[in-house]
Amino acid sequence: MDSLLNWITANQQIIYIVILMIFVGIEVIGHVPSVLHTPLMSGANAIHGVVIIGAIIVMGKAESDNYLALIIGFLAVILGTLNVVGGFVVTDRMLEMFKKKKK
């Protein structure tokens, strides 16, 4: 218990960010019209692809003779990139359709 409390104090900045971001996340999409639900979901999906940064760090830190770490990191980088690139491209394709009809 004590160590948990210490950990909270040591990471209080991060915890503040988490709390504020929760409210920001709720606030920014509060008034989305229902036709945009799917593109918004897809766009948010691409944004959590930011996890790729973690994958890059893992990959970059792995020792070059530790094959398990290399393989895990490599897979993580591929999967993370798929999430980011695929996510943004799919969202763009969906929204392209919306734009076209407005002409």
Add this chain to the structure above:
Amino acid sequence: MELNILTLCYIIASVTFIVGLKMLSNPAKARNGNLVAAAGMALAIFATIFLYEDGGEKLGNYAWIFGGIIIGSVIGTLAAKKVKMTAMPEMVSLFNGMGGACAALISAAEFNHLYQHYKGPMDIPYSSVMPVGEYITIIAGAIIGSVSFAGSVIAWGKLNGRIKDFAFKGQHLLNIFILLLVLAAAVFAYQSQFKNIMLPFLLLGFFAFLYGVMFVMPIGGADMPVVISLLNSFTGVAAATGGFLYNNKAMLTGGILVGAAGTLLTILMCKAMNRSLTNVLIGSFGGSKAGPAGQKQQGAVKEITLSDAAVVMAYANKVMIVPGYGLAVAQAQHACHELEKLLESKGVNVRYAIHPVAGRMPGHMNVLLAESDVPYEKLLEMEQANEEFATTDVVLILGANDVVNPAAKTDPASPIYGMPILDVELAKNVVVNKRSMKPGYAGIENDLFFRPKTSMLFGDAKKVLQDLVSEIKSM
């Protein structure tokens, strides 16, 4: 200096995520919002690769990093470009699963890293070398990431029909039990001696994976967009645990932002269907409830021949088309547009009535019809459409069912009671195109089909529309 630039890049990226998300919820700015967020992401990725350092050491293994990024980009772009409009939600689900798996792998790698670099005695409990906060962060990433990955793959399989709904009695209890096993494995691993740590950690991942599978299994295919949205916010949280782990604010803000926005979006989607999230997750919609609850057939349905249908539409003043999932399945959007143009050339006023949840995802019909160049002004939203039905001569329903079911208004026992519907009955004639008399996704009978104004035109939507076009042309 370089680290400061990295920090600046992360701050910019975080701002683009927030601004991008904000713009994505506005129809006029949505596309640019997506590009803004993508630009921020690219900045964050390249800044990490070139500027990141830990204790004065730069990242290595550039060949592996760039190899992975190139492979991922090529596959991701091709998959996203090639996928058919109807299969978009599946694709999103799959990409979401990739993100979840990525988060889980990061946790596994960190775990492995700590294990291999540990030099102390092997027979002391893991808890004495691992601070509880950091432990929770690592396993949270592993658990949530695995659940999200497994769930997304199942959701993908359900949407493209490879995996059937699978529900049995006591399934929710079993799910809770599996969840307890996950937590038990987490606690057990923490208490274990250092040398025995791998097995409980692997079990933890396995049970989390199993939970993801079992969690999505009983939920009906029609509710998958809601489930995907929920798993999407899970992955956001999993990404944020990575931010905790590396004290990386861009991962943290991006992840939590998506976690919060995704949760709200999930609730908004449920609201659009007038259902609660609990009802979606444990209601097993359409599976168990639809059975004996007084579903009686009200007399016989009336069929209409193709030529009769062609005649009533060609000589009508106003025709309203109500598209549904049947249209998407049959890929009939182009045939539909062709019929619309032909009728317009004969002086018929043609409009489309779009229910907000018609199809498999909100906005599905708008996207589909836009693909075949149906003009924007012709698509009426539900409220507008409901005002116009009274002056409409023929309503043509193409593979829509639950969104026009009058039970939503009249039958309090119906599972869709209270959902706003399109009041097609106000029109003079209703022509319903369906493949068969099978009920829609809610699994309930539709009274509409038995009403005197209604006539049925059975067949595949695309074929029927093409036949209608040639029939009207030859008139």
